[in-house]
Amino acid sequence: MKNGKYRLHPFTVYTYETVDSTNAVARRSVELLGASADMCVHAAGSQTDGRGRRGRTWLDTEGAVMMSIVQKTRLPMEKLPILNLVAAAAVRNALMRLVPGAELSVKWPNDVVTSDRYEKVCGILSEAVSSDGDRYAVIGIGLNLNAAQMPQGLLQPATSIFLATGKRVPLTDAINGILLEYDRQYRLLAEDPEAFLSRFAESCISLGRHVKVISADGTRYGVGEKLSPNGQLMVRYEDGVTGLVYAADVSVRSGSTVDEKLAKRLLPKRSPRSNKGDNGRAALIVGSPDMPGAALMSVKACVKAGAGLTRALIPPAIAPAFGAVPEAMLVQDDARAEELIAWADAVCIGCGMGVSDRTAALLEKVLKSKKPCVIDADALNTLSKHPELYALLHENALITPHPGEMGRLTGRSAAEVANDLSATAAAFASVHNCCVLLKSASSVIASPDGLLRYNDSGTPALAKGGSGDVLAGLVTSMAAQGASVPDAAALGAYLLGTSAEKAMELLADRFASATDIIDIVAFGLGINK
Amino acid sequence: MLLLKNARIIPMADNGEREFTGDIAVEDGRIFKLGPNLEYHDAEVIDLTGCTVTPGFIDAHCHIGMFEDGMGFEGDDGNEMSATSTPELRAVDAINPFDRCFEEAARGGVTTCVTGPGSANVVGGQFAAVKTHGRCVEDMILRAPVAMKAAFGENPKRVYADRKSIFTRMQIASLLRKTLTKAAEYEKKVRLADGDPAKLPEKDLDMEAMLPVIRRELPLKVHAHRADDILTALRIAREYGIRLTLDHCTEGYLIPDLIKEGVEATGAGVIIGPLLSDRSKIELRNQSFEAPRILYENGIEFAMMTDHPVIPEQYLPVCASIAVKEGLPEYEALKSITSNAARIVGIFDRVGSLEPGKDADIAVFAGDPLDVRTRCIMTVINGKVVHDERRA
Numbered sequence: 001m002k003n004g005k006y007r008l009h010p011f012t013v014y015t016y017e018t019v020d021s022t023n024a025v026a027r028r029s030v031e032l033l034g035a036s037a038d039m040c041v042h043a044a045g046s047q048t049d050g051r052g053r054r055g056r057t058w059l060d061t062e063g064a065v066m067m068s069i070v071q072k073t074r075l076p077m078e079k080l081p082i083l084n085l086v087a088a089a090a091v092r093n094a095l096m097r098l099v100p101g102a103e104l105s106v107k108w109p110n111d112v113v114t115s116d117r118y119e120k121v122c123g124i125l126s127e128a129v130s131s132d133g134d135r136y137a138v139i140g141i142g143l144n145l146n147a148a149q150m151p152q153g154l155l156q157p158a159t160s161i162f163l164a165t166g167k168r169v170p171l172t173d174a175i176n177g178i179l180l181e182y183d184r185q186y187r188l189l190a191e192d193p194e195a196f197l198s199r200f201a202e203s204c205i206s207l208g209r210h211v212k213v214i215s216a217d218g219t220r221y222g223v224g225e226k227l228s229p230n231g232q233l234m235v236r237y238e239d240g241v242t243g244l245v246y247a248a249d250v251s252v253r254s255g256s257t258v259d260e261k262l263a264k265r266l267l268p269k270r271s272p273r274s275n276k277g278d279n280g281r282a283a284l285i286v287g288s289p290d291m292p293g294a295a296l297m298s299v300k301a302c303v304k305a306g307a308g309l310t311r312a313l314i315p316p317a318i319a320p321a322f323g324a325v326p327e328a329m330l331v332q333d334d335a336r337a338e339e340l341i342a343w344a345d346a347v348c349i350g351c352g353m354g355v356s357d358r359t360a361a362l363l364e365k366v367l368k369s370k371k372p373c374v375i376d377a378d379a380l381n382t383l384s385k386h387p388e389l390y391a392l393l394h395e396n397a398l399i400t401p402h403p404g405e406m407g408r409l410t411g412r413s414a415a416e417v418a419n420d421l422s423a424t425a426a427a428f429a430s431v432h433n434c435c436v437l438l439k440s441a442s443s444v445i446a447s448p449d450g451l452l453r454y455n456d457s458g459t460p461a462l463a464k465g466g467s468g469d470v471l472a473g474l475v476t477s478m479a480a481q482g483a484s485v486p487d488a489a490a491l492g493a494y495l496l497g498t499s500a501e502k503a504m505e506l507l508a509d510r511f512a513s514a515t516d517i518i519d520i521v522a523f524g525l526g527i528n529k
Numbered sequence: 530m531l532l533l534k535n536a537r538i539i540p541m542a543d544n545g546e547r548e549f550t551g552d553i554a555v556e557d558g559r560i561f562k563l564g565p566n567l568e569y570h571d572a573e574v575i576d577l578t579g580c581t582v583t584p585g586f587i588d589a590h591c592h593i594g595m596f597e598d599g600m601g602f603e604g605d606d607g608n609e610m611s612a613t614s615t616p617e618l619r620a621v622d623a624i625n626p627f628d629r630c631f632e633e634a635a636r637g638g639v640t641t642c643v644t645g646p647g648s649a650n651v652v653g654g655q656f657a658a659v660k661t662h663g664r665c666v667e668d669m670i671l672r673a674p675v676a677m678k679a680a681f682g683e684n685p686k687r688v689y690a691d692r693k694s695i696f697t698r699m700q701i702a703s704l705l706r707k708t709l710t711k712a713a714e715y716e717k718k719v720r721l722a723d724g725d726p727a728k729l730p731e732k733d734l735d736m737e738a739m740l741p742v743i744r745r746e747l748p749l750k751v752h753a754h755r756a757d758d759i760l761t762a763l764r765i766a767r768e769y770g771i772r773l774t775l776d777h778c779t780e781g782y783l784i785p786d787l788i789k790e791g792v793e794a795t796g797a798g799v800i801i802g803p804l805l806s807d808r809s810k811i812e813l814r815n816q817s818f819e820a821p822r823i824l825y826e827n828g829i830e831f832a833m834m835t836d837h838p839v840i841p842e843q844y845l846p847v848c849a850s851i852a853v854k855e856g857l858p859e860y861e862a863l864k865s866i867t868s869n870a871a872r873i874v875g876i877f878d879r880v881g882s883l884e885p886g887k888d889a890d891i892a893v894f895a896g897d898p899l900d901v902r903t904r905c906i907m908t909v910i911n912g913k914v915v916h917d918e919r920r921a
Contacts, residue, residue: 007542009886010878097556100570176561176885183886184557 001045001065001171008041011069011179016044023127023140026068030129030136035072038136043067043175063146063160065171069139069182080128080137081246082231084110086185087124087139089200093185094177095121101165108206108224108233108250112143118205118252119159120144139182145174156251197227206233210256210442210454212422214249221422221452223442224250239419258445258455258494266491268481270306279308280480283344284473285337285362286351292318294352294377294469296325297515301473302348303327304521305495307480313340313362334358337365346372346479346488350379351469360386367392372479372488376400376472384408393434395448396485400472402439422452437475437489439468445493447486455490457497462517470518471496495521530569531555531912533891536577538563539898540883541584541868547860553582555889558912562885575907575914583863583898584883585640585890585910587870588845589800590750590776590834593642594624594631594659598838604628608649610688613695614708616738618654620645621673624666630842631669635661636916637843638892638905641671643874644837646678648752649688651695651704653678655738656750658876660890661842662910671888672876676750676774677742679705681758683812702761709769712739748772748798748875754779754812756787763791774798774873776834779813782820785827792829798873799824802834805848821852825861832870833862850899859899888912 004015019025022042029037044066069087073080088106095112096102103115112122125140144150144160146168162168189196201207206224213220213235222237233245270279282302287295299312303325312322316332331340341347349366353359359382366373367389373396375383380401383389393399401409403417406424410417417424418440425438425446436446445453475492479485499520533553540546540563552567553560597604606623609615624644634642645656655674663669681701689695695704715736722728730736741747751762754777766773775781778801781788791797804818824831833852835845849862857865871881879888892898893907908916 007544007884007886009884011886098569173562177556180556180559180561180886 001043008176008179010183011039011041013041013043013175013179015175016042018046018048019044021047021140022066022068023125023138026070026138026140027127027129030070030131030138034131035134037070037131038072040070041067041175041179042070043171045171063144063148063162063168065141065143065145065174067141067143067175067178069137069141069179071137071139071186072134073137074135075137077128077135079230080126081109082189083126083137083139083186084124085200085231086189086196087126087141087182088112088122089185089196089203090178090182091122091124091141091143092203094181095161095169095174097181098169098173098177099161099165099167101167102161105203105205106200107252108204108227109231113205114159114164115205117157117159119157119164121159121161121164141178143174143178145169145171193229197229197231200231201227205252206250209252210422210452211235212251212452213245214251215245219423221420224252238421256452256454258453258457258490260498263491263494266483266487268478268483270481274308276308279306280477280482281309281311281343281345282307282476282480283311283313283340283347284351284476285313285340285347285349285366286353286469287312287314287318288352288354289315289317290354291352292321293466296321297466297469297518298348298351298376298473298476299328300325300515301470301518301521302477302480303473304518305474305477305492307477310477311340311344313337334362337362338369341366341369341371344371344480345482346374346476348374348376348472348476350374350376350382351472353378353382355381355385360389364389364392367394367397370394370396372396372398372485374398374400374472374476374479377405377468380405381408390432393432395433395435398435398437398475398479398485398489399428400437400439400468400475400489402468406438422446426450426452435485435489437471437493439471439493443493445486445489451486453486453490455493455497457494457501459497459500462496462500466515467496467500467517474521530561530572531889531909531914532567532569532572532574533582533893533909534567534574534576534578536580536582536893538582538883539863541863542882542884543868553883553889553891555891555909555912558889560883560885560887560889563883577893577907579895580906581894581896581898582883583638583892583894584867584881584887585892585908586638586845586866587641587643587832587874587876587881588634588639588835588837588842588866589643589774589832589870589874590802591642591644591837591842592647593634593644593661593837593842594626594628595620595644595646596838597625597628598630607645607647608688609646609654610649613650613685613689613704614652615646615650615654615735616652616677616708616712617734618646619674620655620657621666621670624657624659624669626663626666626669630837631661634837634842635908635910636905637846638894638898638908639842639845640890640892640908640910641871641876641880642837642842643675643876645676645750648678648680648684650678651680651685651701652708652739653680658874660910662913662915671879674738674741674747675874675876676748677738678750678752679762679773680752681761682752682754683810684752698758698761702765705765706768708735708739709743709765709771712736712743713769716740716743742771743769745770745772748774750774750776752776756780756784758812760784760787760791763795763797766795766797772796774800776800777802777836778831779820780815781829782817782823783815785823785829788824789827789829799829799831800834800870800873801831802848803836803839804833805840805844805851806836818851818855821862821865822856825857830869830873831865832873833865846898847901850901853899862899 110124147160429446478488646653657673659669871877889912891909896903
């Protein structure tokens with residue numbers, strides 16, 4: 001960008017080839033010129049000392065635009081952050097209008113991201129400067145416009161408008177479009193703050209989604225509920241308490257909530273020419289003479305969800321019950337356990353087994369094999385009594401506790417876990433290098449690399465015995481068919497929930513039972529079409 | 530995006546560029562960019578090869594929509610002759626958007642009119658700047674209020690003499706001073722109350738309307754033809770520290786040095802006209818089309834006005850043309866109905882030049898805009914083509 005100046009009513013735009021930072025230029029202009037710095041914009045194609053929030057360095061890429069708006073304001077100090085929202089909305093709207101195919105969203109409070117992958121294209125940093133008793137806002141906008149590649153090692157996924165759409169935008173078009181839209185949004189805010197906030201909310205990915213709030217008080221998890229009249233984010237934390245977030249990093253991770261789009265992407269592909277051997281071998285070590293039902297449900301769910309071959313290691317006493325699942329082959333001799341585990345692509349252990357030395361011995365074998373595995377129910381209760389087995393957990397092992405079981409595994413009460421689902425799951429996954437599916441109305445899936453996913457599908461009808469067994473079967477089936485363990489957990493949870501929702505359409509609340517839901521799994525799998 | 534291409538563009542901006550051939554991109558009602566060879570993926574392109582484009586014309590003083598066309602008293606809503614001082618009256622409550630003169634104005638390239646109450650009252654009420662297209666006044670408003678009307682000279686004397694309330698120019702000045710003094714007192718009470726409801730004065734709509742005048746946020750729009758009336762207005766402006774525009778200013782050209790001094794001291798604007806009419810009363814006997822040239826030669830910026838319905842609105846550019854015939858440079862004539870008009874009225878932030886960010890109010894001419902034979906073939910208001918007679 002060349003050094004120059006032009007009018008863009010109501011602004012005057014100064015352009016620079018390179019500056020230290022446009023916010024610094026803007027601040028100095030207020031200090032030197034006072035009122036005549038008002039409504040001036042400083043824009044540059046390159047900065048030598050750009051800053052982001054919390055003093056982070058803003059890396060400007062080739063083809064970026066940095067601009068800082070100076071605006072005299074009567075807004076009280078505590079309301080100034082709302083100008084971040086104005087700028088974010090301006091950038092989003094202007095670029096969506098200018099660039100065919102651009103689908104952008106705002107991320108509270110100060111980022112613009114792509115709507116599909118939440119990759120950052122723009123960051124905003126506003127500051128307040130005083131001069132002669134007047135207050136000026138300096139609103140800095142850093143936009144990745146025409147960059148053909150992004151720097152490596154960024155803190156959060158980023159892209160440019162060019163990379164996202166294949167279209168290049170002249171710098172002045174972007175500047176003019178953003179400033180005119182800023183002026184429009186600012187006037188909307190002044191005239192009708194509610195309308196401004198509700199329009200902002202429509203394009204804001206931080207609302208209605210699981211968010212991680214990092215502030216001076218630490219890291220908390222919750223759901224972004226709505227915006228306050230001052231533009232602060234109201235978060236309902238996992239303990240049920242709501243709080244306003246004033247200034248903090250609020251991250252929404254790509255695919256954090258498992259939805260149909262993500263589920264479709266995660267579902268293992270099936271070739272039309274595939275045979276049963278290609279579609280996964282699942283082994284389930286389940287059941288006890290007292291609990292044939294749990295075993296039966298997990299096996300049936302595994303078969304229904306499409307595993308090519310399903311085998312179950314069960315006590316001989318309950319074999320007759322498996323007449324209901326003719327697809328499953330039965331192994332009735334514990335001596336063949338290692339052979340079965342070696343054969344399988346994924347193993348499930350625990351449903352209806354009871355807590356016993358037998359369960360502990362079999363669990364040890366499963367863990368030592370390093371095979372992808374699902375550790376459920378009594379296998380979890382056994383694990384909590386055998387801390388020496390924790391060391392055997394590995395990144396392809398998934399534990400599927402409800403808050404009570406998680407409490408026993410971590411030495412906390414079920415209530416404590418329920419009030420702090422995400423952090424508990426994330427910590428366990430990180431400390432024990434395994435995957436966690438912590439079951440709740442909003443289930444959390446954590447993997448050792450720090451990725452968190454949430455499943456909100458499901459109905460209260462699932463709060464019944466057997467639902468967990470079905471889930472274990474579904475996850476095992478998905479893992480056997482080739483999904484990674486965290487993906488299988490997400491898929492299983494999503495399938496159970498959507499299948500339950502589908503079942504609810506067909507059956508009344510009080511009638512839907514876990515076995516009914518198995519029959520509906522085929523509908524849930526319709527996502528594959 | 531609307532893209533007007535290949536036109537001779539006279540932007541009337543301050544940057545020294547008199548004209549160029551190129552394109553104007555319009556987005557969401559505002560000018561997005563000007564320059565050669567603009568291209569946008571979703572633009573509606575209108576080729577204007579051979580045409581001349583100017584900012585939509587601005588009439589700095591008229592009564593369009595308030596003394597309606599083809600009617601008598603039924604459509605006369607401009608002079609509330611029931612009291613000598615009526616600051617609370619608002620033009621927006623009288624403007625009839627269905628007056629066909631708005632459409633005729635738009636077809637003539639006039640896109641903004643500053644319209645309001647007449648000159649019967651000493652303080653007449655609030656003017657509005659409106660666009661010449663829209664179905665309700667809210668759609669048309671550019672800024673309201675844009676000025677507070679005041680009147681000197683013959684009109685208040687004539688109207689109020691038989692009511693025994695005004696006989697002399699002394700009384701007119703006195704009534705204006707009384708209103709301004711009361712307003713200054715009111716403003717002081719409001720200021721000292723600092724928002725405390727217990728200390729605020731009882732709400733007075735007339736005084737509320739005068740607050741922005743006392744605070745210099747709104748100019749007093751002064752009807753003054755005769756030189757002595759003009760100077761009385763300037764005297765009062767100095768006394769109260771208020772802003773004003775000298776409207777009509779018919780004899781201003783007789784005392785250009787005093788006008789210049791007054792303008793420099795008070796920041797007053799000069800709006801001259803209507804010149805294309807008869808000298809129907811004593812205070813008009815020195816009316817002359819030489820006035821614009823003489824003011825220009827004395828370094829006084831001015832706007833020209835129609836006083837519609839005195840001169841029909843669409844003939845605003847004709848007034849500018851005749852001023853050119855009497856020696857005013859063409860560019861100055863165009864300024865008097867575009868940029869200068871906007872600046873003097875206080876709406877140059879929105880209209881009056883073709884610059885990025887401004888309202889997309891654009892007039893397109895088949896030839897020279899100041900040739901009275903030239904048709905305005907297309908008019909754009911707020912980015913919308915409201916008149917289009919291009920040959921297919």
